Amino acid sequence: MIVFPNAKINLGLRVIRKRTDGYHDIETIMYPIGLADALEVVPAADGLFGFSATGIIVEGDAEDNLCVKAFRLMQLKFGLPEVKIHLHKVIPTGAGLGGGSSDAAFALKVLRRIFTIKNCNDSLRQMAAQLGSDCSFFVDNFPAIAHGRGEELMKLSITLKGYYLLLVKPEIEVSTPWAYSKIIPSGISLPAANEIPSDVNTWQSLLSNDFESVVMDEYPQIRQIKNRMLEMGAVYSAMSGSGSAVFGLFNTQPEIQGDEFKNMFIWTQEL
Template sequence: MITFPNAKINLGLNIVAKRPDGYHDIETVFYPIPLRDALEIVPSRSGKTELHISGIKIDGDPEKNLIMQAYRSFQSRFDLPPLDIYLHKAIPFGAGLGGGSADAAYMLNMLRTFFKLPISDDELCESASSLGADCPFFIYNHPLMAEGIGDIFTPVNVSLKGYHIILVKPPVAVPTAEAYAKVKPTKPTLRIPDIINKPVTEWKAELVNDFESSVFTAHPDIKKIKETLYNEGADYASMSGSGSAVYGLFREKKNIKKLFPGHLVWDGICEI
C-alpha cells in the first residue's frame, strides 16, 4: 500500500504567549500544498520491521523517525506483523513544512486502512497528537486555524486554488528551539482569520510570521529569499513556520530557479 504525504505552509504565525510549561501559545493557519513524499508498506521479507529511506538523506537512528514511532504505537496496541516501510523523502526537513509530521500521520492512517483497525477518526487524531502537536492536521488535511501549542484546530475559509507557489529551501536548517528562544510573545492587533479573508494582494502589510524578525537577523540569506520573491512579483511571500523554507504566491508561473543556486526550489499549483 502506498500513500503520498504532503507538506504544509503557514499563513501567518503569531506567537501570543509563553506558557507556564515552557511552551508557547501560537496562532497560525496550516495550509496543505502538493509537495509530497512517498510512503509504502509491504509485508516484511526479513521478519523484522525496517524503514528504508531514499531521496533526501535523513541522518539519525531510523527507530527515532516519527514513522517508526507511529508504527510502534499501533504495533503495541494491535499486535501488528513486521513490515518493510519505504519512504522516498522529497519534503525537506528543518524547513517549517511539517514533513515528518505528515509522514507520521499518513503512516497511522495507512496502518488503520491496511489492517482494518477498529479506530475512529477521533481516535486516529488522538494517536497522531501523541506524536506531535501538528500531526492531526495531516489527518484532516484542509486549511485549519491552529491555536494553543498548534494542537487546537478550527476550520477557516481560505482558498489559494490556482495560485502558483514557489518554495525555496536554503542549505541551512533553523532549529525550532533556537527560533523560539529569540522571540518575544505579543498579542496581535488583527487576527489571522480576519486578514486572510482579504485579497492575497493585501496580505503583505498585515499577515506576519513572528519568527521572521529573529531568524532573518541570524540568517540574512533567508531574508534575501523573501525579498527576491517579492522583487519577482509575488503577491505574498513568507517564511513557513520557524523556517528555513520561504514561499511566494504568484498569479502566473515563474521560472526563477536560477536565482537560487545551491537551494532546493520547488514550484507547484495550490489545489485547495
C-alpha cells in the same frame, strides 16, 4: 500500500505566550501543498520489522524516525504485527514545511487502512498529537487555523486555487527548538477566521510570521529570498513555520532568472 505525505505552508504564525509546560501557544494558518514524500508500508512476511529510506538523508537512528514512532504507537495500542516501512524523502528537513510530521500522520492513516482498524479521525488526531505539534493537521489535511501547540485545529474555508506557488529553501536548516528559544512571544493573535479576506493581495500587511525577525536576523539570506520574491511580483511572501523555507504566491507563473536561487531547493506549483 504506498501513500504520499505532503508538505504544508504557514500563512501567518503568531507566538502568543510561553506556557508553564515549556511549550508555546501559537496561532497559525496551515495550508497543504503538493510537494510530497513517498511512504510504503507492508506487513512483514518474515515477521521482522524493517525500515529503509532513500532520497534526502535524514540523520538518526531508525527508531527515532517519526514514521517508526507512529508505527510503534499503533502497535502498542492495537497489537499490530511487524511491518516493513520504506520512506523516500523529498520534502527538505529543517525547512518549516512539516515533512516529518506529515510522514508520521500518513503512517498512522495507512496502518489504519492496512489493518482495517476502526479508529475515527478524532482519535487518530489525538494519537498524532503525541508525535508532534503539527502532526494532527495532516490527518484531515485541509486548510486550518491551529491553536495551542498547533494541535487544536479549526477548518478554514480558504482557497489558493489559481495562484502559483514558488517555494525556495536555502542550504540552511533551522532548528525549531532553537527558534523557540530565541523568540519573544508577541502576544498578538491572528485575525479571526471570518476577518481574513479572500483577497490574497491584502495579506502581506495582515498575516505575519513572528519567527521571521529572529530567524532572518540570524540568517540574512532568508530575508533576501523573501525580498526577492516580492520584487518578482509575489502578492504574498513569508517564511514557512520556523524556516528556513520561504514561499511566494503569484498571480502568474513566476520566472526564475539564470542562476537565481542557485544551489537552493526550488519547488513550483499551480495551486
